[in-house]
């Protein structure tokens with residue numbers, strides 16, 4: 442194991458400065474993914490910069506009526522927060538569908554966004570992996586790829602982004618607030634994560650040294666009827682084969698507005714704007730929802746072992762839209 446130094450950042454600026462000066466430094470907060478990676482030598486930082494005691498632990502109302510969620514708020518705190526449960530139940534349920542209570546207690550909002558893929562080849566250093574070592578190859582493309590992508594993959598990487606929380610955040614048009622040496626900037630949630638293309642080693646559009654300070658969720662009144670449906674091999678402590686975040690705004694059985702995003706299918710949470718555009722103005726019924734599901738999956742390119750995901754995703758979309766159109770709730 443390579444020795445590293447440990448330091449506690451005194452402010453966001455201090456953390457940014459240190460992370461920018463030393464490109465081999467890494468930030469640590471809850472550590473629920475990073476410590477796993479350190480244990481198997483996937484990451485070998487020169488220093489760990491502990492940001493866990495910085496002041497980014499508040500959930501506050503924005504002037505527009507949305508929520509600003511600090512990057513260091515725990516996943517448990519977000520899921521249990523009164524305003525989140527009332528106004529964004531889709532977010533609360535997605536968080537509770539992920540990991541275990543103990544992990545959710547430690548895991549932070551910023552860390553959830555930055556967790557890396559759970560592709561088994563990525564974690565097993567006996568195999569090559571373009572995400573770990575660019576140019577070495579992607580054994581998952583022709584190997585065991587049942588859990589892998591059906592949308593947006595490249596010949597360089599077919600991994601999926603594993604977060605549950607990120608799926609409703611993409612559907613809700615959240616914004617990621619980041620801070621670097623050039624100051625603060627905001628990144629639309631759907632632009633935060635990247636598709637693999639020729640740079641699978643990069644999961645996000647963060648610049649070196651930039652740090653997530655908060656996530657802003659805008660007001661979405663019809664999110665109260667939002668639904669998060671997660672389909673997985675067992676009913677707890679498993680990553681999604683397919684998940685769907687859906688929210689339907691109805692007036693006299695006609696769809697006024699809708700949000701639709703999928704997890705477990707791509708290298709980023711997959712928002713389906715085409716399906717949303719198709720649904721607006723249509724009647725809320727099974728035929729319409731099935732047509733929307735076909736549109737959402739029309740670009741799907743399954744791998745050797747995961748063609749089942751295409752039908753699974755279509756059925757999940759139909760079910761999530763149907764339940765949301767009836768007022769939402771647990772599915």
Ligand code: SF4
Pocket residue numbers: 558560561562563569570571572573578579580581582597598599600641
């Ligand atoms: Fe590595 Fe991506 Fe291929 Fe998995 S899918 S082996 S993470 S390059």
